[in-house]
Amino acid sequence: MITSLILTGCGSQGKGPAADPVKEPSAPVTAPKTETSAPADPEPAKPEPAKPxxxxxxxxxxxxxxxxxxxxxxxxxxxxxxxxxxxxxxxxxxxxxxxxxxxxxxxxxxxxxxxxxxxxxxxxxxxxxxxxxxxxxxxxxxxxxxxxxxxxxxxxxxxxxxxxxxGAQVIYYNKEILDQAGVNADDIKTWEDYIAAGKIIMEKTGKPMTTLEVTDHWTYYPLITMQNSDYLTADGTPQLDNEANIKSLQLLSDMLYKDEIAILAPGGWHHAEEYWAWMNQGNAASVWMPMWYMGRFTQYMPDLKGKMIIRPMPVFQDGMKSAGMGxxxxxxxxxxxxxxxxxxxxxxxxxxxxxxxxxxxxxxxxxxxxxxxxxxxxxxxxxxxxxxxxxxxxTLQSIVSDIGPIHYGDLYPTALSLVQKNVMFKVLKEQSQTPEQALKEANEELKMK
CATH class of the missing domain: 3.40.190.10 (Periplasmic binding protein-like II)
Incomplete structure (x- = not known):
């Protein structure tokens, strides 16, 4: 159902009470000799407020x-x-x-x-x-x-x-969990550092380093744009199956099934109510999302107040520090x-x-x-x-000058849908295809659109 709200910045003002009628004095009034008096100017009428x-x-x-x-x-x-x-x-x-x-x-x-x-x-x-x-x-x-x-x-x-x-991409760390494992967020510079820290955290706290989406692309998309890649080339040509894209999806798959530092996000993505409720209990050490996701924390995960810190993303060799997401x-x-x-x-x-x-x-x-x-x-x-x-x-000032570009084009919505509904699920959830197989299949389908 629709939520409706009237936002009004100003209201009309009612008129004040009328002035008392002027009465004729019973005797003449003599003004002091040291001053001169002049009749007061009548108060100008207030204009009616403009109609919104x-x-x-x-x-x-x-x-x-x-x-x-x-x-x-x-x-x-x-x-x-x-x-x-x-x-x-x-x-x-x-x-x-x-x-x-x-x-x-x-x-x-x-x-x-x-x-x-x-x-x-x-x-x-x-x-x-x-x-x-x-x-x-x-x-x-x-x-x-x-x-x-x-x-x-x-x-x-x-x-x-x-x-x-x-929409600068950042990573949100639960400092309370990192402290329990003796991990310093500022020491995590690369994805190799991140995976190593995740293994320590899993060993010492039993909690996953992060959660990965399977019904959306917020986990995956920043990784490819930070390597100067995208779903489309600058002229709109499909490139879902290029080397950087395959490498990024393989990294996520390895976090789940090889390095075992990640789990699938409850509810399938980081905007699910199941995820917010689960994360609010302090169940994961980090999540990477854009700066605008701060509002999701303050609104839907209030119990993490004072525990979460924001840091730059881990980087790839020769990659960019961030991405402009969403x-x-x-x-x-x-x-x-x-x-x-x-x-x-x-x-x-x-x-x-x-x-x-x-x-x-x-x-x-x-x-x-x-x-x-x-x-x-x-x-x-x-x-x-x-x-x-x-x-x-x-933190934001340290990354904003090094953000990868986004190439939107006519095929972008279709490419996005293929990644969200097919690629992520088949590779990370079902494990029915390898990253290369899923991306090549999706790219061929995109070319036919």
Whole structure:
């Protein structure tokens, strides 16, 4: 069922009580000789507050509601002459994207503003996009933006979506477990170091070093992009079965069945309620996910507060330090009757310096504006520093300049689906195929699309 919420940043003000009628004095009043008196100017009538314009916003992520709530408040204080009332509908992931596609194809029923997950975004750019072009708000500040994140939502030099974050890939360690095993997270630099530490932790605590997904790609995808690989080449050619991709999947398989330092994630992935409940009990020493996953810890794993620390990913030889993972491009549809207002509001909420900083202070995301990174607000105490410690941002600054690229293209959603639904399950769960066999089979299927 849909969750609906009206976010209103300002309300209308009622009129104050009427002034008492002026009475004629019974005797003349003499003003002091030392002063002169003048009749008071009548108080000007207060203008009626502007009527809010209602904009509809669809999302699949509950955590984005608080950000948009604050954005509406900020907008209405700054632009009281054109206030906004935002009606937010939160749908299940697949339902929202399917509903949006039908609405855009039929030409009716789409919202003004919508969140579109990065892996689904290429679907909405096919042919002539039914999304509003955002160049007029992007191009004036291109030098301030991490444009690699903007390019994820672009076609033919036109920008159609604005992300919430960079999505830098990091690893989350349970320091309490590491301390029990005498392992220092800062000594783990490479994947060889990570596996060796995992064996010590398993021996001394009986707990796995990590959990691996079998129904999604968050475990696998950063490993290939950190080696300058991807599902597609820069020109969109399938390359699921290249050497780096096979090597990465073999590494995961070995963690499970050779080195025995990992187990399959309860529920199949790191967004399953079963996983959150299990991990919240302190059952694994680490998990690698993007920076935005901090919000999942604070919301769904509260008992790990003060136990988890964030560190850079282990690296491959000659590999990169991180990867830009995931993302959500917020777009304006051309069905909006208030397209210009919607674009202006979207830009203010996510592209302004204040808005970009708030993606960190409210959501715990790494901002897409480069100048936000040096702002003192980024070092201020908040719920994320209270949960993970005060060194979050220093970790982030050490890796953000060395992030592997992502190659989105028309075949990306299909490639992603093949990895999520076939490759990971067959190799890591069923063990019915080797990494090379599964990836070659998937690549051949992708070529036929």
């Amino acid at each position: 314009t209602t904009l509809n916003f669809w999302t699949f992520q509950e955590l984005h509601k608080s950000f948009m709530d604050d954005a509406v408040e900020t907008w209405n204080k700054a632009y009281s002459d054109k206030p906004i009332e935002l009606k937010v509908d939160v749908y299940p992931f697949d339902d929202m994207h399917n509903k949006l596609l039908i609405a855009l194809q039929s030409g009716t029923g789409a919202p003004d503003i919508v969140d579109i997950e990065c892996g689904r975004f290429p679907t909405f750019l096919k042919g002539t996009p039914a999304l509003a072009e955002l160049n007029r708000v992007v191009e004036p500040i291109k030098d301030k933006l991490i444009m690699g994140r903007m390019d994820n939502y672009a076609k033919d030099g036109k920008y159609y979506g604005i992300d919430y974050h960079v 993302g959500t491009g917020t777009a304006v549809t051309i069905q909006s009757k208030n397209e210009d207002l919607a674009v202006d509001f979207l830009a203010e909420s996510k592209l302004s310096l204040e808005g970009s900083i708030k993606t960190w202070t409210i959501l715990g995301f790494d901002p897409i504006r480069k100048d936000a990174w040096s702002d003192p607000a980024m070092e201020a105490d908040n719920e994320y520093t209270q949960y993970f410690g005060s060194d979050i941002f220093s």
